[in-house]
Amino acid sequence: MSTQRGNGSRTRAQKYKNTSVFKNDKYDKTPKNLQINRLQVVNVCEHCKGVIEWKIKYKKYKPLTAPAKCPKCLEKTVKHSYHTYCIPCAREAKMCPKCGKKTAIEEVEEDQTKLDNEMQQLLKTLPERKRRTFLRYLANKKKEISDEPDKKHEHVKDDLEAKLNELKLAANKEDDEDFSDDDFDSDLDDCDEEESED
Ligand SMILES: [Zn+2]
Numbered sequence: 001m002s003t004q005r006g007n008g009s010r011t012r013a014q015k016y017k018n019t020s021v022f023k024n025d026k027y028d029k030t031p032k033n034l035q036i037n038r039l040q041v042v043n044v045c046e047h048c049k050g051v052i053e054w055k056i057k058y059k060k061y062k063p064l065t066a067p068a069k070c071p072k073c074l075e076k077t078v079k080h081s082y083h084t085y086c087i088p089c090a091r092e093a094k095m096c097p098k099c100g101k102k103t104a105i106e107e108v109e110e111d112q113t114k115l116d117n118e119m120q121q122l123l124k125t126l127p128e129r130k131r132r133t134f135l136r137y138l139a140n141k142k143k144e145i146s147d148e149p150d151k152k153h154e155h156v157k158d159d160l161e162a163k164l165n166e167l168k169l170a171a172n173k174e175d176d177e178d179f180s181d182d183d184f185d186s187d188l189d190d191c192d193e194e195e196s197e198d
């Protein structure tokens with residue numbers, strides 16, 4: 001026996017113990033699984049958030065194949081796995097769309113297109129033309145989000161940051177273009193020829 005009568009604390013170590021942490025993408029690198037792993041659980045109460053995150057972590061999460069019927073508005077508007085009610089109904093009734101409990105759902109709808117200080121500084125250092133390119137890109141992102149408010153727009157900030165860095169690199173490269181690579185290459189070619197003549 002692992003414990004003595006009346007003594008709740010174990011005297012020996014747990015017999016079987018995993019040696020490594022469970023990794024749900026160890027044998028499954030499919031885009032579907034990776035996409036599930038990237039999901040951010042939002043709009044539900046803390047308890048339900050934990051439940052859904054657990055399902056994701058241990059590979060129990062099953063994405064919805066078709067929208068489900070919301071018992072409140074009776075429309076097929078439930079687009080998230082394990083949710084009972086649709087997001088608009090849950091918002092209106094100020095309840096969790098999964099368990100239906102009245103709850104103050106954290107509004108996670110943070111404006112992802114808002115540039116942080118660092119990004120704003122970077123934007124300022126861009127040449128005018130690149131800056132306009134970026135602002136067009138930003139406007140497109142904003143439009144995408146407002147066109148599809150129900151869709152999860154992930155990595156918007158990462159995308160914006162990547163775009164900024166890309167433009168910054170491109171701008172730096174254009175600055176360097178006075179030093180043409182071509183000259184350097186042809187010098188090397190000359191060397192080769194001289195050597196082969198020897
Ligand atoms: Zn509804």
Ligand SMILES: [Zn+2]
Binds near residue numbers: 045047100101
């Ligand atoms: Zn809930």
